[in-house]
Amino acid sequence: MKQPQEAVPVARSLPILALAALAFSLAQTSIVPAIGQLAVSLHTSTQNVSWTLTGYLVSAAVLTPVLGRLGDMFGKRRLLVVSLVLFAAGGAVAALGESLGLVVAGRVLMGAGGGIFPLCFGIIRDEFPAGRRPGAVGLVSATAGIGGGIGLLLGGLLVDHTSYKWIFWAGTAMALIAAAGAQLVLRESPVRTRGRVDVPGTVLLAIGVTVPLIAISKASAWGWGSGRTLGLIVGGLLVLVVFGLVERRVKEPLVDMTVLARPPVLITNIATLLVGFSMFGIFLLVPQLAETPKASGYGFGVDATQAGLLMLPGSLMMIFFGPLSGALTRRYGGKVPLALGGLATAAGLALLAVEHGSQAAVLGFTMVVFSGIGLAFAAMPNLIVDAVPAAQTGQATGVNALIRSVGSSLGTQIIASILAGSVTAASPLPTDHAYSVAFAVGAAGGLVAAVAAVIIPRASRHPDPSVLQAAGAVAQPGGPAPATDQAHPDSTRSR
Structure with a gap:
């Protein structure tokens, strides 16, 4: 009789977790169509406005594992x-900001939303019945791609018909609704890791992640060499490297390197x-290709809204393929949907490299690519959770999100550099061949991901929190951590 009783909180909790993840993923791409309007409104250049993207990405990368550990x-x-x-406060600051500094500061604060994914996965691991976990993780994971695709459409609609400020207000509203739902509906997990905050590790991680990401984000302007x-x-x-060495010697590390x-x-x-490399490649390539003037000989000459609509069907495919990945994980283990997802992603990008001359193609x-991304994104956290x-x-899913x-x-x-490398003074637009090369590079990333999935070894088994709690072994705050290398019957398989 226990399972029917647990199904009610799952039915109420999962939409809240999905809404939280959607708010963050929408914010990743919805700002892209607004870059030009932001530059005009804030009286600055588009290169300076790109810090709204860089600041958000860097902040999320640093804070994701930190919040997961906390x-x-x-x-x-x-x-x-x-x-x-x-996240909501950051959206409000960005919406109200009348200077580039304030908008960037708001976006940096929004980066705290990066912790949403590892925290959602942890809640699912601790609170959901074993049979429901892979599908739930799959749905939450799929929102990373769904939100990214829908974000381009939403941003285009708001920029074309209202103001970029509504992009930030929309994220704030969604985050506040999700926060209220989480506080009122979700249960707090009894599974805890005792310890203190590893401040030196946090500082080293922040520097080690921030500096290369800033360099990568500015490489197109500065030059890769x-x-x-x-x-x-x-x-x-x-x-x-220093961070890894320090964490191995710290009694209570931010990230357990072992x-x-x-x-x-x-x-x-x-x-x-x-x-991740392949997914954001297509987020960049398809809208830019679609908005390129027809006079180029290959572009479609559409506006930001129509470019977003080209991405929408593919993004919605992930609503189906994310949970399907969970079902495949329950039956065959997570490496099967990850390998299939990598192959589908590679196949779709390879087809785009060969043929991208019509909107129908x-x-x-793009739907093929997103089907693969949906399978892969849902499988990855399931593999981590199971291992x-x-x-x-x-902390483990936080590092995975980082x-x-x-x-x-x-x-x-890298894809922006490929396109920029084909631009000349005589021809200020990227060439059609550059798009083909860029799609092919993304396809190579998906193919190597599929190969990596095939060689993932079987994970050790870890006990279900409810099983440990029944045995009196769940770690409480301040108490010793339980043993974790026993087999337990409710765990999903990882082959």
Whole structure:
């Protein structure tokens, strides 16, 4: 009789978690169509306005694992509400800001929403029945792509018909609704990791992630081979090496490096980097291709709204393929949908590289790409959740989300560089061949992700929190962590 009783909170909780994830993912791309309007309204250049994207990305990358770790320590529902409130406050600051500095500051504050994904995954791991977890994780994961695609359409509609400020107000409203729902409906998990905040680790991680991401985001302007770009990338990577060495010696680390070094976690994170690379490549390529004037010989000459509509069917495909990935995970393990997702992503991008001369072709092949991304994005956190102890779900999925952000930044900037490299004084628009090369590079990323998925080893089993609690073994705040390498019957499989 226990399962029917648990199904009611799941039915109420899952929409709240999905809304929280949607608010963050919409904000990733909805600002893109507004870059030009922001530059005019704030009396600055589009290059300066790009800091609204960079600041958001860097802030989210740094805060995602930090908030995931804090959720493991102090309660995942509590930190989810905090993340949503900070996100909403940032949206309000950006909407009210009349200077570039204030708008960027608001976007940086919105980056706290990056903690939403690991906290949602932790809540699902701790509170949902074992049979419902893969599908729930799949749906929440799929919103990363769904929101990214819909965000382009929403941003285009608001820019074409109202003001960019409504992009920020919409995110604020969604986050506040989700925060209220989380506080009123969700239960706080008893699964905790004792410890204190690792301040040195947090500072090192912030520097090590921020510096290379800033370099990558500005590489198109500075040049990939410039001393400034290479120096910041190398410097940041050295700081991350120091971070790893320090975390191995800290009693209560921000990130448990031994967990991240486990082959199922490590290889899943590599696949995550590559799928994130491919996804944000298509977010950049398709709208830019669609908005290129017809006089170019290959563009469609549409406005931002119509470009967003080209992405919409593919984004909506993820509503189906995310939960389907969860079902495949329950039956075959997470590596199967991850491999299939990588292959589908690669196939769709390869087809776009060969044929992108009509709106019908772009719409159809984009749907193939997003089907693959839906399968892959849903499988990745399921693989992570299944491979780590319950008390470390937040930090492990937080690092996974960070790596996805890094992949997204790499994809955006490398593909932007490919397009920019084809521009000449005589021809200020990228060439059609450059788009073909860029789609092909994205396809290569998806294909390598599929290969990585195939070699993911089977994860060790970790006990269900409810099983431990029944045995009196759940870690309480301030108490010792339970043993986590036992088998338990309710765990999903990872092959």
